[in-house]
Amino acid sequence: MTTSQETERDGVRAGDERLEAFDAGRVEAAVRELLIGIGEDPDREGLRDTPARVARSYRELFAGLWTDPADVLGRTFGEDHDELVLVRDIPLFSMCEHHLLPFHGVAHVAYLPGTDGRVTGLSKLARLVDLYARRPQVQERLTTQVADALDKTLGARGVLVVIDCEHQCMSARGVRKPGSRTTTSAVRGILKTSASTRAEALGLIRH
Numbered sequence: 001m002t003t004s005q006e007t008e009r010d011g012v013r014a015g016d017e018r019l020e021a022f023d024a025g026r027v028e029a030a031v032r033e034l035l036i037g038i039g040e041d042p043d044r045e046g047l048r049d050t051p052a053r054v055a056r057s058y059r060e061l062f063a064g065l066w067t068d069p070a071d072v073l074g075r076t077f078g079e080d081h082d083e084l085v086l087v088r089d090i091p092l093f094s095m096c097e098h099h100l101l102p103f104h105g106v107a108h109v110a111y112l113p114g115t116d117g118r119v120t121g122l123s124k125l126a127r128l129v130d131l132y133a134r135r136p137q138v139q140e141r142l143t144t145q146v147a148d149a150l151d152k153t154l155g156a157r158g159v160l161v162v163i164d165c166e167h168q169c170m171s172a173r174g175v176r177k178p179g180s181r182t183t184t185s186a187v188r189g190i191l192k193t194s195a196s197t198r199a200e201a202l203g204l205i206r207h
Protein backbone atom coordinates (compact mmCIF):
# COMPACT_ATOMS: atom_id res chain seq x y z
CA MET A 1 0.00 0.00 0.00
CA THR A 2 1.29 3.48 -0.84
CA THR A 3 1.07 6.48 1.45
CA SER A 4 -0.53 9.74 0.35
CA GLN A 5 2.98 11.26 0.36
CA GLU A 6 4.17 8.67 -2.13
CA THR A 7 1.18 9.05 -4.40
CA GLU A 8 0.98 12.81 -4.40
CA ARG A 9 3.68 15.43 -4.85
CA ASP A 10 2.87 19.13 -5.23
CA GLY A 11 -0.74 18.11 -5.85
CA VAL A 12 0.22 15.81 -8.74
CA ARG A 13 -0.42 12.11 -8.41
CA ALA A 14 2.43 9.75 -9.29
CA GLY A 15 1.61 7.74 -12.36
CA ASP A 16 -0.41 10.62 -13.75
CA GLU A 17 0.54 10.91 -17.41
CA ARG A 18 0.43 14.72 -17.11
CA LEU A 19 3.61 14.45 -15.01
CA GLU A 20 5.45 13.23 -18.12
CA ALA A 21 5.14 16.68 -19.70
CA PHE A 22 7.85 18.04 -17.39
CA ASP A 23 11.23 17.30 -18.96
CA ALA A 24 13.87 18.13 -16.33
CA GLY A 25 16.78 17.28 -18.65
CA ARG A 26 15.51 19.70 -21.25
CA VAL A 27 15.03 22.47 -18.69
CA GLU A 28 18.56 21.90 -17.34
CA ALA A 29 20.06 22.03 -20.83
CA ALA A 30 18.18 25.25 -21.59
CA VAL A 31 19.35 26.91 -18.36
CA ARG A 32 22.95 25.95 -19.13
CA GLU A 33 22.55 27.56 -22.58
CA LEU A 34 20.96 30.61 -21.00
CA LEU A 35 23.94 31.05 -18.66
CA ILE A 36 26.33 30.83 -21.61
CA GLY A 37 24.10 33.28 -23.49
CA ILE A 38 24.40 35.95 -20.79
CA GLY A 39 28.19 35.54 -20.81
CA GLU A 40 28.55 33.41 -17.69
CA ASP A 41 30.60 30.27 -17.15
CA PRO A 42 28.11 27.48 -16.28
CA ASP A 43 30.98 25.31 -14.99
CA ARG A 44 32.18 27.69 -12.28
CA GLU A 45 31.52 26.39 -8.78
CA GLY A 46 28.56 28.64 -7.92
CA LEU A 47 26.71 27.84 -11.14
CA ARG A 48 27.54 24.16 -11.54
CA ASP A 49 24.34 22.96 -9.85
CA THR A 50 22.18 25.86 -11.03
CA PRO A 51 20.54 24.13 -14.04
CA ALA A 52 19.37 21.28 -11.79
CA ARG A 53 18.22 23.75 -9.10
CA VAL A 54 16.24 25.77 -11.63
CA ALA A 55 14.66 22.58 -13.02
CA ARG A 56 13.56 21.57 -9.51
CA SER A 57 12.29 25.06 -8.86
CA TYR A 58 10.34 25.18 -12.16
CA ARG A 59 8.90 21.76 -11.41
CA GLU A 60 7.39 23.36 -8.29
CA LEU A 61 6.51 26.77 -9.78
CA PHE A 62 4.69 25.20 -12.74
CA ALA A 63 3.13 22.25 -10.93
CA GLY A 64 -0.32 23.68 -11.66
CA LEU A 65 0.09 22.70 -15.32
CA TRP A 66 -0.46 19.07 -14.39
CA THR A 67 -3.34 19.44 -11.98
CA ASP A 68 -7.03 19.49 -12.79
CA PRO A 69 -9.50 21.72 -10.88
CA ALA A 70 -11.76 18.68 -10.46
CA ASP A 71 -8.92 17.11 -8.38
CA VAL A 72 -9.19 20.06 -5.99
CA LEU A 73 -12.95 20.67 -5.98
CA GLY A 74 -14.02 17.02 -6.22
CA ARG A 75 -14.66 16.61 -2.50
CA THR A 76 -17.65 18.59 -1.16
CA PHE A 77 -19.87 18.17 1.86
CA GLY A 78 -23.47 18.98 2.69
CA GLU A 79 -23.91 22.06 4.85
CA ASP A 80 -27.00 24.10 5.59
CA HIS A 81 -25.46 27.37 4.37
CA ASP A 82 -26.63 29.00 1.17
CA GLU A 83 -25.08 32.42 1.76
CA LEU A 84 -21.76 33.99 1.01
CA VAL A 85 -18.48 32.21 1.76
CA LEU A 86 -15.37 34.40 1.45
CA VAL A 87 -11.69 33.53 1.94
CA ARG A 88 -9.68 36.76 1.96
CA ASP A 89 -5.98 37.53 1.60
CA ILE A 90 -4.87 34.22 0.08
CA PRO A 91 -1.18 34.81 -0.72
CA LEU A 92 -0.31 33.95 -4.29
CA PHE A 93 2.89 33.56 -6.29
CA SER A 94 2.75 33.23 -10.05
CA MET A 95 5.00 33.69 -13.08
CA CYS A 96 4.32 36.26 -15.76
CA GLU A 97 4.29 34.39 -19.06
CA HIS A 98 5.82 37.32 -20.96
CA HIS A 99 9.06 37.60 -19.00
CA LEU A 100 9.06 34.49 -16.78
CA LEU A 101 9.39 36.81 -13.78
CA PRO A 102 7.27 36.42 -10.65
CA PHE A 103 4.18 38.37 -9.76
CA HIS A 104 2.82 38.05 -6.28
CA GLY A 105 0.07 39.38 -4.08
CA VAL A 106 -3.26 38.22 -2.70
CA ALA A 107 -6.48 36.68 -3.94
CA HIS A 108 -9.92 37.10 -2.39
CA VAL A 109 -12.35 34.35 -3.35
CA ALA A 110 -16.09 34.54 -2.60
CA TYR A 111 -18.86 32.18 -3.67
CA LEU A 112 -22.50 31.38 -3.02
CA PRO A 113 -23.00 27.61 -2.66
CA GLY A 114 -25.00 25.82 -5.36
CA THR A 115 -28.61 24.74 -4.97
CA ASP A 116 -27.48 21.20 -4.04
CA GLY A 117 -26.59 22.55 -0.57
CA ARG A 118 -22.98 21.40 -0.81
CA VAL A 119 -19.90 23.46 0.04
CA THR A 120 -16.21 22.86 -0.58
CA GLY A 121 -13.47 22.92 2.07
CA LEU A 122 -12.05 26.41 2.65
CA SER A 123 -8.51 25.23 1.91
CA LYS A 124 -9.69 24.07 -1.51
CA LEU A 125 -10.30 27.71 -2.50
CA ALA A 126 -6.66 28.48 -1.72
CA ARG A 127 -5.54 25.29 -3.49
CA LEU A 128 -7.52 26.37 -6.54
CA VAL A 129 -5.71 29.72 -6.61
CA ASP A 130 -2.37 27.87 -6.35
CA LEU A 131 -3.33 25.46 -9.12
CA TYR A 132 -3.83 28.25 -11.62
CA ALA A 133 -1.06 30.50 -10.23
CA ARG A 134 1.52 27.76 -10.73
CA ARG A 135 1.49 28.12 -14.49
CA PRO A 136 2.94 30.67 -16.92
CA GLN A 137 0.22 33.29 -16.48
CA VAL A 138 -1.25 36.73 -16.96
CA GLN A 139 -3.23 38.08 -14.06
CA GLU A 140 -6.48 38.49 -16.00
CA ARG A 141 -6.50 34.81 -17.08
CA LEU A 142 -5.61 33.62 -13.58
CA THR A 143 -8.60 35.57 -12.20
CA THR A 144 -10.95 34.23 -14.90
CA GLN A 145 -9.82 30.62 -14.47
CA VAL A 146 -10.40 30.62 -10.70
CA ALA A 147 -13.88 32.13 -11.19
CA ASP A 148 -14.81 29.72 -14.00
CA ALA A 149 -13.72 26.67 -11.98
CA LEU A 150 -15.99 27.68 -9.08
CA ASP A 151 -18.80 28.49 -11.49
CA LYS A 152 -18.58 25.35 -13.63
CA THR A 153 -16.83 22.65 -11.58
CA LEU A 154 -18.31 23.51 -8.19
CA GLY A 155 -21.64 24.78 -9.58
CA ALA A 156 -21.64 27.87 -7.35
CA ARG A 157 -24.68 30.18 -7.71
CA GLY A 158 -22.39 33.20 -7.64
CA VAL A 159 -18.63 33.85 -7.69
CA LEU A 160 -16.42 36.89 -7.08
CA VAL A 161 -12.64 36.70 -7.40
CA VAL A 162 -10.43 39.73 -6.78
CA ILE A 163 -6.66 39.49 -7.27
CA ASP A 164 -4.17 42.21 -6.36
CA CYS A 165 -0.51 41.76 -7.33
CA GLU A 166 2.83 43.42 -7.92
CA HIS A 167 4.59 42.31 -11.10
CA GLN A 168 8.37 42.08 -10.98
CA CYS A 169 8.52 42.67 -14.72
CA MET A 170 7.23 46.17 -13.89
CA SER A 171 9.39 46.59 -10.76
CA ALA A 172 12.82 45.14 -11.46
CA ARG A 173 13.13 45.98 -15.14
CA GLY A 174 11.39 47.70 -18.04
CA VAL A 175 9.21 50.54 -16.80
CA ARG A 176 10.69 50.10 -13.26
CA LYS A 177 7.73 51.07 -11.11
CA PRO A 178 8.17 49.14 -7.85
CA GLY A 179 5.12 49.32 -5.61
CA SER A 180 2.61 49.65 -8.43
CA ARG A 181 -0.16 47.12 -8.03
CA THR A 182 -2.64 45.58 -10.45
CA THR A 183 -6.16 44.62 -9.40
CA THR A 184 -8.34 42.29 -11.48
CA SER A 185 -11.76 40.85 -10.78
CA ALA A 186 -14.10 38.25 -12.24
CA VAL A 187 -17.77 37.92 -11.32
CA ARG A 188 -20.21 35.13 -12.16
CA GLY A 189 -23.86 34.25 -11.51
CA ILE A 190 -25.86 36.06 -8.83
CA LEU A 191 -22.85 38.14 -7.83
CA LYS A 192 -22.91 39.56 -11.35
CA THR A 193 -26.66 40.12 -11.62
CA SER A 194 -27.34 41.37 -8.07
CA ALA A 195 -25.62 44.67 -7.29
CA SER A 196 -26.50 44.43 -3.58
CA THR A 197 -25.03 40.91 -3.18
CA ARG A 198 -21.91 42.03 -5.03
CA ALA A 199 -21.66 45.15 -2.82
CA GLU A 200 -21.91 42.92 0.28
CA ALA A 201 -19.06 40.71 -0.98
CA LEU A 202 -16.89 43.69 -1.93
CA GLY A 203 -17.59 45.26 1.47
CA LEU A 204 -16.41 42.10 3.23
CA ILE A 205 -13.27 42.01 1.09
CA ARG A 206 -12.49 45.63 1.99
CA HIS A 207 -13.27 44.98 5.67
Ligand SMILES: Nc1nc2c(ncn2[C@@H]2O[C@H](COP(=O)(O)OP(=O)(O)OP(=O)(O)O)[C@@H](O)[C@H]2O)c(=O)[nH]1
Pocket (backbone or CB within 6 Å): 096, 097, 098, 137, 138, 139, 140, 167, 169, 170, 174, 175
Ligand atom coordinates in the same frame (compact mmCIF):
# COMPACT_ATOMS: atom_id res chain seq x y z
N1 LIG B 1 -2.36 42.56 -19.19
C1 LIG B 1 -1.29 42.05 -18.58
N2 LIG B 1 -0.08 42.43 -18.98
C2 LIG B 1 0.97 41.91 -18.34
C3 LIG B 1 0.89 40.97 -17.31
N3 LIG B 1 2.14 40.66 -16.89
C4 LIG B 1 2.96 41.39 -17.66
N4 LIG B 1 2.27 42.16 -18.54
C5 LIG B 1 2.67 43.12 -19.56
O1 LIG B 1 3.00 42.45 -20.74
C6 LIG B 1 3.53 43.42 -21.60
C7 LIG B 1 4.52 42.81 -22.56
O2 LIG B 1 4.85 43.86 -23.40
P1 LIG B 1 5.92 43.75 -24.60
O3 LIG B 1 5.98 45.10 -25.25
O4 LIG B 1 5.59 42.56 -25.42
O5 LIG B 1 7.25 43.40 -23.83
P2 LIG B 1 8.37 44.39 -23.24
O6 LIG B 1 9.05 45.10 -24.35
O7 LIG B 1 9.25 43.59 -22.35
O8 LIG B 1 7.49 45.43 -22.41
P3 LIG B 1 7.86 46.33 -21.14
O9 LIG B 1 7.54 45.54 -19.92
O10 LIG B 1 6.96 47.54 -21.29
O11 LIG B 1 9.32 46.66 -21.22
C8 LIG B 1 4.10 44.50 -20.69
O12 LIG B 1 3.34 45.67 -20.86
C9 LIG B 1 3.87 43.92 -19.27
O13 LIG B 1 3.63 44.93 -18.30
C10 LIG B 1 -0.41 40.57 -16.93
O14 LIG B 1 -0.61 39.74 -16.03
N5 LIG B 1 -1.46 41.13 -17.58
Ligand SMILES: [Zn+2]
Pocket (backbone or CB within 6 Å): 096, 097, 098, 099, 100, 101, 167, 169, 170
Ligand atom coordinates in the same frame (compact mmCIF):
# COMPACT_ATOMS: atom_id res chain seq x y z
ZN1 LIG C 1 6.06 40.24 -17.29
